[in-house]
Amino acid sequence: MNRSTFAGRTNMRKALPFLLVFLSIGVFVLTYNFVTMIGHYQQGGLIKWLSSENTNQLVIDPLVEMPEYVKKPKNERLPFHVALTATDALYSKWQCRIMYYWYKRVKDLPDSNMGSFTRILHSGSPDSLMDEIPTFVVDPLPEGVDRGYIVLNRPWAFVQWLEKSTIEEEYILMAEPDHIFLKPLPNLVYGEYPAAFPFFYIKPSENEKILRKFFPEEMGPVTNIDPIGNSPVIIKRDLLKKIAPTWMNISLRMKNDPETDTTFGWVLEMYGYAVASALHGVQHILRKDLMLQPPWDMETRDKFILHYTYGCDYNLKGEMTYGKVGEWRFDKRTYIHRPPPQNLSLPPRGVPESVVTLIKMINEATSSLPNWETAAEVNSSKKNSSQKL
Numbered sequence: 001m002n003r004s005t006f007a008g009r010t011n012m013r014k015a016l017p018f019l020l021v022f023l024s025i026g027v028f029v030l031t032y033n034f035v036t037m038i039g040h041y042q043q044g045g046l047i048k049w050l051s052s053e054n055t056n057q058l059v060i061d062p063l064v065e066m067p068e069y070v071k072k073p074k075n076e077r078l079p080f081h082v083a084l085t086a087t088d089a090l091y092s093k094w095q096c097r098i099m100y101y102w103y104k105r106v107k108d109l110p111d112s113n114m115g116s117f118t119r120i121l122h123s124g125s126p127d128s129l130m131d132e133i134p135t136f137v138v139d140p141l142p143e144g145v146d147r148g149y150i151v152l153n154r155p156w157a158f159v160q161w162l163e164k165s166t167i168e169e170e171y172i173l174m175a176e177p178d179h180i181f182l183k184p185l186p187n188l189v190y191g192e193y194p195a196a197f198p199f200f201y202i203k204p205s206e207n208e209k210i211l212r213k214f215f216p217e218e219m220g221p222v223t224n225i226d227p228i229g230n231s232p233v234i235i236k237r238d239l240l241k242k243i244a245p246t247w248m249n250i251s252l253r254m255k256n257d258p259e260t261d262t263t264f265g266w267v268l269e270m271y272g273y274a275v276a277s278a279l280h281g282v283q284h285i286l287r288k289d290l291m292l293q294p295p296w297d298m299e300t301r302d303k304f305i306l307h308y309t310y311g312c313d314y315n316l317k318g319e320m321t322y323g324k325v326g327e328w329r330f331d332k333r334t335y336i337h338r339p340p341p342q343n344l345s346l347p348p349r350g351v352p353e354s355v356v357t358l359i360k361m362i363n364e365a366t367s368s369l370p371n372w373e374t375a376a377e378v379n380s381s382k383k384n385s386s387q388k389l
Contacts, residue, residue: 078187079115080171080234084179085157087150088123094339095177095332097372100133101365102181112184115169122157136165149255151269154230155248162241172240174231178332179291180306180361187234188287194235194277196228196284197291202270203227210260214250214275225278229270232290232305239282247276295320298352308332308358318350330359339373342366 082103086092096119107114119135121127126137138160146152158174171187188195204211204225211222230247251272254260264271277284291305295312311333313326320326328347334340343366344359366372 077113078171078189079113079169080173080187080189081115081167081169081237082117082173082175083120083158083161084118084175084177084231085120085122085154086177087153088121088125088127090339091332091336092177093127093129094335096129096133097369098362098365099175099177099179099181101369102361106181106184109184111186113187114173114181114185118161118165120157120161122153136161138164145252147255149266149268151266152251152255154269155244155251155272158240159244159248162237162244167237170237172235172237174233174235174240175305176231176307178308179232180308180358182300182303182306182357185304188285188290189234189236190285192236192239192282194233194239194282194284195287195290196226196233198227198286198288199229199267199270200227201267202229202274204274207263207271210263211271211275213257213260214253215278219279224283225274226284226286228274228284228286229267230273233273233284239280243273243276243280243282246279247273250276250279292354294354294358295322295352298354300354300357306354306358306361312347312351312355312358314347314351314355316348318348330355340366342372 084096084099086096100117100119103114103117106112117134119129119133121135121137122140124137124139126135129135138157140146140153141156171189173185204222204227208222211225215222215225235243251269254264254268254272261268289302289304291307292300292303293307293310295310297303300306308330309332311322311329311331313321313324313329313331315321316327328345328351330344330347332340340362342363344363346359347355
Protein backbone atom coordinates (compact mmCIF):
# COMPACT_ATOMS: atom_id res chain seq x y z
CA MET A 1 0.00 0.00 0.00
CA ASN A 2 1.48 3.38 -1.00
CA ARG A 3 1.43 6.47 1.14
CA SER A 4 -1.28 8.29 -0.89
CA THR A 5 -3.75 5.38 -0.61
CA PHE A 6 -3.23 5.14 3.11
CA ALA A 7 -3.78 8.89 3.53
CA GLY A 8 -7.04 8.74 1.50
CA ARG A 9 -8.52 6.03 3.68
CA THR A 10 -7.52 7.92 6.81
CA ASN A 11 -9.35 11.00 5.58
CA MET A 12 -12.49 8.93 4.80
CA ARG A 13 -12.58 7.56 8.34
CA LYS A 14 -12.32 11.07 9.69
CA ALA A 15 -15.19 12.26 7.46
CA LEU A 16 -17.52 9.34 8.25
CA PRO A 17 -18.86 10.71 11.58
CA PHE A 18 -19.73 14.01 9.92
CA LEU A 19 -21.56 12.14 7.11
CA LEU A 20 -23.63 10.14 9.61
CA VAL A 21 -24.53 13.30 11.50
CA PHE A 22 -25.63 14.94 8.23
CA LEU A 23 -27.80 11.94 7.25
CA SER A 24 -29.37 11.85 10.72
CA ILE A 25 -30.29 15.53 10.49
CA GLY A 26 -31.75 14.97 7.01
CA VAL A 27 -33.91 12.04 8.12
CA PHE A 28 -35.11 14.06 11.14
CA VAL A 29 -36.14 16.97 8.91
CA LEU A 30 -38.00 14.74 6.46
CA THR A 31 -39.77 12.90 9.28
CA TYR A 32 -40.72 16.14 10.98
CA ASN A 33 -42.17 17.56 7.75
CA PHE A 34 -44.16 14.38 7.08
CA VAL A 35 -45.60 14.27 10.61
CA THR A 36 -46.44 17.97 10.39
CA MET A 37 -48.27 17.35 7.10
CA ILE A 38 -50.23 14.49 8.66
CA GLY A 39 -51.24 16.68 11.59
CA HIS A 40 -52.27 19.48 9.24
CA TYR A 41 -54.56 17.22 7.21
CA GLN A 42 -56.02 15.68 10.33
CA GLN A 43 -56.95 19.09 11.64
CA GLY A 44 -58.53 19.92 8.28
CA GLY A 45 -60.51 16.71 8.27
CA LEU A 46 -58.87 15.44 5.09
CA ILE A 47 -57.59 12.16 6.47
CA LYS A 48 -60.23 9.57 7.29
CA TRP A 49 -60.25 5.96 8.23
CA LEU A 50 -62.13 4.10 5.52
CA SER A 51 -63.59 1.12 7.37
CA SER A 52 -65.59 -1.95 6.52
CA GLU A 53 -66.03 -5.27 8.21
CA ASN A 54 -62.97 -6.65 6.48
CA THR A 55 -60.62 -3.72 5.81
CA ASN A 56 -59.11 -0.70 7.48
CA GLN A 57 -56.96 1.60 5.41
CA LEU A 58 -55.74 5.17 5.77
CA VAL A 59 -56.94 7.43 3.01
CA ILE A 60 -55.11 10.71 2.37
CA ASP A 61 -56.78 13.09 -0.06
CA PRO A 62 -55.72 16.74 0.19
CA LEU A 63 -58.12 17.81 -2.57
CA VAL A 64 -61.44 16.02 -2.14
CA GLU A 65 -63.37 15.68 1.11
CA MET A 66 -64.30 12.09 1.92
CA PRO A 67 -67.93 11.26 1.00
CA GLU A 68 -70.62 11.26 3.64
CA TYR A 69 -70.92 7.47 3.76
CA VAL A 70 -67.38 7.19 5.11
CA LYS A 71 -68.11 9.71 7.85
CA LYS A 72 -71.13 7.88 9.25
CA PRO A 73 -70.38 6.21 12.57
CA LYS A 74 -70.43 2.47 12.07
CA ASN A 75 -72.87 1.83 14.92
CA GLU A 76 -75.17 4.78 14.30
CA ARG A 77 -78.82 3.89 14.92
CA LEU A 78 -80.79 4.63 11.72
CA PRO A 79 -84.01 2.59 11.78
CA PHE A 80 -85.81 1.92 8.51
CA HIS A 81 -89.43 1.06 7.79
CA VAL A 82 -89.99 -2.28 6.02
CA ALA A 83 -92.59 -1.96 3.27
CA LEU A 84 -93.79 -4.36 0.61
CA THR A 85 -96.60 -4.20 -1.92
CA ALA A 86 -99.10 -7.03 -2.21
CA THR A 87 -102.46 -8.11 -3.58
CA ASP A 88 -105.30 -9.98 -1.92
CA ALA A 89 -104.55 -13.08 -4.03
CA LEU A 90 -103.88 -16.25 -2.05
CA TYR A 91 -100.53 -16.60 -3.84
CA SER A 92 -99.46 -13.24 -2.45
CA LYS A 93 -100.94 -13.85 0.99
CA TRP A 94 -99.06 -17.00 1.94
CA GLN A 95 -95.77 -15.41 0.89
CA CYS A 96 -96.55 -12.30 2.96
CA ARG A 97 -97.29 -14.44 6.03
CA ILE A 98 -93.92 -16.20 5.79
CA MET A 99 -92.12 -12.94 5.12
CA TYR A 100 -93.72 -11.21 8.11
CA TYR A 101 -93.00 -14.19 10.37
CA TRP A 102 -89.27 -13.94 9.68
CA TYR A 103 -89.31 -10.15 9.97
CA LYS A 104 -90.64 -10.54 13.53
CA ARG A 105 -88.05 -13.26 14.30
CA VAL A 106 -85.04 -11.07 13.49
CA LYS A 107 -86.29 -7.50 13.98
CA ASP A 108 -85.15 -7.03 17.58
CA LEU A 109 -81.92 -9.03 17.45
CA PRO A 110 -78.54 -7.30 17.83
CA ASP A 111 -77.27 -5.33 14.81
CA SER A 112 -80.81 -4.75 13.51
CA ASN A 113 -81.97 -1.36 12.28
CA MET A 114 -85.36 -2.75 11.28
CA GLY A 115 -88.26 -0.55 12.29
CA SER A 116 -91.99 -0.87 11.70
CA PHE A 117 -93.60 -2.95 8.96
CA THR A 118 -96.30 -2.20 6.37
CA ARG A 119 -97.92 -4.39 3.77
CA ILE A 120 -99.17 -1.95 1.13
CA LEU A 121 -102.27 -3.72 -0.19
CA HIS A 122 -103.15 -2.41 -3.65
CA SER A 123 -106.38 -4.36 -4.09
CA GLY A 124 -108.50 -1.43 -2.95
CA SER A 125 -110.22 -3.05 0.04
CA PRO A 126 -109.28 -4.85 3.29
CA ASP A 127 -108.60 -8.58 3.27
CA SER A 128 -108.31 -11.44 5.76
CA LEU A 129 -104.75 -10.58 6.87
CA MET A 130 -105.50 -7.13 8.22
CA ASP A 131 -105.35 -8.30 11.85
CA GLU A 132 -102.22 -10.41 11.34
CA ILE A 133 -100.00 -8.08 9.31
CA PRO A 134 -99.87 -4.25 9.58
CA THR A 135 -101.53 -3.19 6.34
CA PHE A 136 -102.26 0.05 4.49
CA VAL A 137 -104.92 -0.25 1.77
CA VAL A 138 -104.47 1.75 -1.43
CA ASP A 139 -106.28 1.83 -4.76
CA PRO A 140 -105.18 -0.21 -7.74
CA LEU A 141 -104.58 1.43 -11.10
CA PRO A 142 -107.77 2.04 -13.07
CA GLU A 143 -108.98 -1.09 -14.81
CA GLY A 144 -107.05 -1.89 -17.95
CA VAL A 145 -104.17 0.51 -17.31
CA ASP A 146 -101.77 -2.25 -16.21
CA ARG A 147 -102.65 -4.31 -19.32
CA GLY A 148 -102.33 -7.53 -17.34
CA TYR A 149 -98.96 -6.57 -15.85
CA ILE A 150 -100.01 -6.24 -12.22
CA VAL A 151 -96.56 -5.13 -11.07
CA LEU A 152 -97.31 -1.69 -12.53
CA ASN A 153 -99.41 -1.22 -9.40
CA ARG A 154 -96.25 -1.23 -7.26
CA PRO A 155 -95.02 2.31 -7.97
CA TRP A 156 -98.59 3.63 -7.83
CA ALA A 157 -99.04 1.92 -4.45
CA PHE A 158 -95.88 3.55 -3.08
CA VAL A 159 -96.97 6.98 -4.36
CA GLN A 160 -100.26 6.70 -2.44
CA TRP A 161 -98.71 5.26 0.72
CA LEU A 162 -96.02 7.93 0.89
CA GLU A 163 -98.58 10.70 0.43
CA LYS A 164 -101.28 9.45 2.78
CA SER A 165 -99.58 7.61 5.62
CA THR A 166 -97.46 8.75 8.57
CA ILE A 167 -94.07 7.05 8.49
CA GLU A 168 -91.96 7.64 11.56
CA GLU A 169 -88.69 6.24 10.23
CA GLU A 170 -86.49 8.42 8.02
CA TYR A 171 -85.55 5.43 5.86
CA ILE A 172 -87.51 2.76 4.00
CA LEU A 173 -86.66 -0.75 2.86
CA MET A 174 -88.67 -1.71 -0.21
CA ALA A 175 -89.14 -5.48 -0.02
CA GLU A 176 -91.27 -8.18 -1.65
CA PRO A 177 -93.49 -11.01 -0.41
CA ASP A 178 -91.01 -13.70 -1.49
CA HIS A 179 -88.21 -12.30 0.67
CA ILE A 180 -87.08 -14.10 3.82
CA PHE A 181 -84.84 -12.35 6.34
CA LEU A 182 -81.89 -14.59 7.14
CA LYS A 183 -80.56 -12.36 9.91
CA PRO A 184 -80.99 -8.85 11.33
CA LEU A 185 -80.59 -6.22 8.64
CA PRO A 186 -78.65 -3.03 9.44
CA ASN A 187 -79.23 0.22 7.61
CA LEU A 188 -76.82 0.02 4.67
CA VAL A 189 -77.54 3.56 3.45
CA TYR A 190 -74.63 6.02 3.52
CA GLY A 191 -75.66 9.66 3.57
CA GLU A 192 -77.70 10.41 0.46
CA TYR A 193 -76.67 7.16 -1.22
CA PRO A 194 -79.36 4.44 -1.06
CA ALA A 195 -78.32 0.79 -0.90
CA ALA A 196 -79.54 -1.68 -3.50
CA PHE A 197 -78.97 -5.20 -4.76
CA PRO A 198 -77.48 -5.42 -8.29
CA PHE A 199 -79.31 -7.78 -10.66
CA PHE A 200 -77.22 -9.48 -13.34
CA TYR A 201 -80.05 -9.25 -15.89
CA ILE A 202 -80.56 -5.47 -15.61
CA LYS A 203 -78.12 -4.22 -18.26
CA PRO A 204 -78.50 -0.54 -19.13
CA SER A 205 -75.38 -0.43 -21.31
CA GLU A 206 -76.76 -3.20 -23.53
CA ASN A 207 -80.12 -1.45 -23.96
CA GLU A 208 -79.00 2.11 -24.67
CA LYS A 209 -81.16 2.53 -27.77
CA ILE A 210 -84.35 1.76 -25.85
CA LEU A 211 -83.37 3.59 -22.67
CA ARG A 212 -82.64 6.81 -24.56
CA LYS A 213 -86.41 7.09 -25.08
CA PHE A 214 -86.70 7.70 -21.34
CA PHE A 215 -83.22 8.86 -20.34
CA PRO A 216 -82.09 11.61 -22.74
CA GLU A 217 -78.45 12.18 -23.61
CA GLU A 218 -78.28 15.43 -21.66
CA MET A 219 -78.72 13.33 -18.50
CA GLY A 220 -75.39 11.67 -19.17
CA PRO A 221 -74.31 8.15 -20.15
CA VAL A 222 -76.67 5.24 -19.61
CA THR A 223 -74.13 3.86 -17.17
CA ASN A 224 -75.61 6.43 -14.77
CA ILE A 225 -78.55 4.02 -14.59
CA ASP A 226 -77.85 1.48 -11.87
CA PRO A 227 -78.37 -2.26 -12.61
CA ILE A 228 -81.13 -2.56 -10.01
CA GLY A 229 -84.85 -2.83 -9.41
CA ASN A 230 -86.82 -1.14 -6.68
CA SER A 231 -86.38 -4.08 -4.33
CA PRO A 232 -84.48 -4.65 -2.22
CA VAL A 233 -83.58 -1.00 -1.78
CA ILE A 234 -82.98 0.95 1.43
CA ILE A 235 -83.53 4.64 0.80
CA LYS A 236 -84.37 7.90 2.55
CA ARG A 237 -88.12 8.39 2.82
CA ASP A 238 -88.07 11.92 1.38
CA LEU A 239 -85.89 10.83 -1.52
CA LEU A 240 -88.24 7.97 -2.38
CA LYS A 241 -91.16 10.39 -2.22
CA LYS A 242 -89.50 12.40 -5.01
CA ILE A 243 -88.65 9.36 -7.12
CA ALA A 244 -91.92 7.43 -6.81
CA PRO A 245 -94.12 9.53 -9.16
CA THR A 246 -91.38 9.48 -11.81
CA TRP A 247 -90.99 5.72 -11.31
CA MET A 248 -94.73 5.29 -11.91
CA ASN A 249 -94.83 7.49 -15.01
CA ILE A 250 -91.70 5.97 -16.57
CA SER A 251 -93.03 2.44 -15.98
CA LEU A 252 -96.36 3.31 -17.63
CA ARG A 253 -94.58 4.89 -20.59
CA MET A 254 -92.40 1.81 -20.97
CA LYS A 255 -95.42 -0.48 -20.90
CA ASN A 256 -97.13 1.60 -23.58
CA ASP A 257 -94.09 1.45 -25.86
CA PRO A 258 -94.26 -1.87 -27.78
CA GLU A 259 -90.50 -2.17 -28.32
CA THR A 260 -89.70 -1.51 -24.68
CA ASP A 261 -92.49 -3.79 -23.45
CA THR A 262 -91.29 -6.66 -25.64
CA THR A 263 -87.62 -6.21 -24.75
CA PHE A 264 -87.93 -5.79 -21.00
CA GLY A 265 -90.89 -8.11 -20.36
CA TRP A 266 -91.42 -9.00 -16.70
CA VAL A 267 -88.49 -6.80 -15.54
CA LEU A 268 -89.94 -3.64 -17.13
CA GLU A 269 -90.96 -2.08 -13.82
CA MET A 270 -87.45 -2.74 -12.46
CA TYR A 271 -85.99 -0.71 -15.32
CA GLY A 272 -88.64 1.90 -14.55
CA TYR A 273 -87.27 2.41 -11.06
CA ALA A 274 -83.64 2.36 -12.21
CA VAL A 275 -84.31 5.04 -14.85
CA ALA A 276 -86.45 7.15 -12.52
CA SER A 277 -83.79 7.27 -9.82
CA ALA A 278 -81.12 8.16 -12.40
CA LEU A 279 -83.32 10.99 -13.71
CA HIS A 280 -83.28 12.39 -10.18
CA GLY A 281 -79.49 12.08 -10.07
CA VAL A 282 -79.63 9.30 -7.49
CA GLN A 283 -76.96 6.62 -7.49
CA HIS A 284 -77.09 3.56 -5.28
CA ILE A 285 -74.43 1.70 -3.37
CA LEU A 286 -74.55 -1.78 -4.87
CA ARG A 287 -74.54 -4.47 -2.18
CA LYS A 288 -74.28 -8.04 -3.40
CA ASP A 289 -74.49 -9.20 0.20
CA LEU A 290 -77.98 -7.72 0.55
CA MET A 291 -79.65 -10.75 -1.04
CA LEU A 292 -79.14 -14.21 -2.52
CA GLN A 293 -81.29 -16.18 -4.94
CA PRO A 294 -81.28 -19.98 -4.80
CA PRO A 295 -80.50 -22.22 -6.53
CA TRP A 296 -77.90 -20.08 -8.33
CA ASP A 297 -76.49 -18.67 -5.12
CA MET A 298 -75.47 -21.72 -3.15
CA GLU A 299 -74.66 -20.35 0.32
CA THR A 300 -76.52 -18.06 2.70
CA ARG A 301 -73.42 -17.05 4.65
CA ASP A 302 -72.95 -13.27 4.96
CA LYS A 303 -76.26 -12.57 3.19
CA PHE A 304 -79.28 -10.78 4.65
CA ILE A 305 -82.28 -11.70 2.48
CA LEU A 306 -83.21 -14.92 0.70
CA HIS A 307 -85.27 -14.37 -2.47
CA TYR A 308 -87.01 -17.51 -3.68
CA THR A 309 -88.07 -16.41 -7.14
CA TYR A 310 -86.50 -19.30 -9.06
CA GLY A 311 -87.67 -22.89 -9.15
CA CYS A 312 -85.36 -25.49 -7.60
CA ASP A 313 -85.27 -28.87 -9.37
CA TYR A 314 -82.97 -31.77 -8.47
CA ASN A 315 -82.76 -35.50 -8.99
CA LEU A 316 -82.36 -37.83 -6.03
CA LYS A 317 -78.57 -37.66 -6.42
CA GLY A 318 -78.69 -33.97 -5.58
CA GLU A 319 -77.95 -32.89 -9.16
CA MET A 320 -79.76 -29.87 -10.58
CA THR A 321 -82.18 -30.54 -13.43
CA TYR A 322 -83.01 -26.89 -14.18
CA GLY A 323 -85.44 -26.59 -17.07
CA LYS A 324 -86.77 -30.04 -16.31
CA VAL A 325 -89.05 -30.97 -13.42
CA GLY A 326 -86.88 -32.72 -10.87
CA GLU A 327 -87.62 -35.75 -8.73
CA TRP A 328 -87.38 -33.26 -5.88
CA ARG A 329 -88.54 -29.71 -6.50
CA PHE A 330 -89.70 -26.51 -4.91
CA ASP A 331 -91.21 -23.76 -7.02
CA LYS A 332 -93.47 -21.14 -5.49
CA ARG A 333 -95.55 -21.12 -8.69
CA THR A 334 -96.76 -24.60 -7.79
CA TYR A 335 -98.77 -22.92 -5.04
CA ILE A 336 -100.72 -20.25 -6.91
CA HIS A 337 -104.10 -21.58 -5.81
CA ARG A 338 -103.16 -23.05 -2.45
CA PRO A 339 -100.43 -22.48 0.14
CA PRO A 340 -97.55 -24.96 0.29
CA PRO A 341 -98.19 -27.81 2.75
CA GLN A 342 -96.56 -27.89 6.13
CA ASN A 343 -93.40 -29.97 6.55
CA LEU A 344 -92.13 -29.89 2.99
CA SER A 345 -89.66 -32.69 2.35
CA LEU A 346 -86.04 -31.66 2.61
CA PRO A 347 -83.97 -31.83 -0.57
CA PRO A 348 -81.67 -34.80 -1.28
CA ARG A 349 -78.11 -34.94 0.02
CA GLY A 350 -75.77 -32.81 -2.06
CA VAL A 351 -78.23 -29.99 -2.79
CA PRO A 352 -76.80 -26.51 -2.05
CA GLU A 353 -77.10 -25.17 1.49
CA SER A 354 -79.16 -22.22 0.29
CA VAL A 355 -81.95 -24.49 -0.96
CA VAL A 356 -81.91 -26.55 2.25
CA THR A 357 -82.12 -23.34 4.31
CA LEU A 358 -85.04 -22.10 2.22
CA ILE A 359 -87.10 -25.23 2.89
CA LYS A 360 -86.24 -25.27 6.58
CA MET A 361 -87.27 -21.63 6.99
CA ILE A 362 -90.54 -22.15 5.13
CA ASN A 363 -91.26 -25.22 7.28
CA GLU A 364 -90.59 -23.32 10.50
CA ALA A 365 -92.93 -20.51 9.48
CA THR A 366 -95.76 -22.75 8.29
CA SER A 367 -95.59 -24.90 11.43
CA SER A 368 -95.67 -21.81 13.66
CA LEU A 369 -98.35 -19.72 11.95
CA PRO A 370 -101.95 -20.44 13.03
CA ASN A 371 -104.47 -21.84 10.57
CA TRP A 372 -101.84 -22.16 7.87
CA GLU A 373 -103.91 -24.12 5.40
CA THR A 374 -107.01 -21.89 5.57
CA ALA A 375 -106.24 -18.42 6.99
CA ALA A 376 -105.14 -16.92 3.68
CA GLU A 377 -108.09 -18.25 1.70
CA VAL A 378 -110.76 -15.90 3.03
CA ASN A 379 -111.57 -13.03 0.65
CA SER A 380 -108.80 -14.11 -1.72
CA SER A 381 -109.11 -12.97 -5.31
CA LYS A 382 -109.11 -15.63 -8.00
CA LYS A 383 -107.02 -13.42 -10.26
CA ASN A 384 -103.87 -15.19 -9.15
CA SER A 385 -102.45 -15.90 -12.57
CA SER A 386 -101.60 -12.24 -13.15
CA GLN A 387 -99.43 -12.01 -10.04
CA LYS A 388 -95.76 -11.32 -10.80
CA LEU A 389 -94.00 -14.66 -11.11
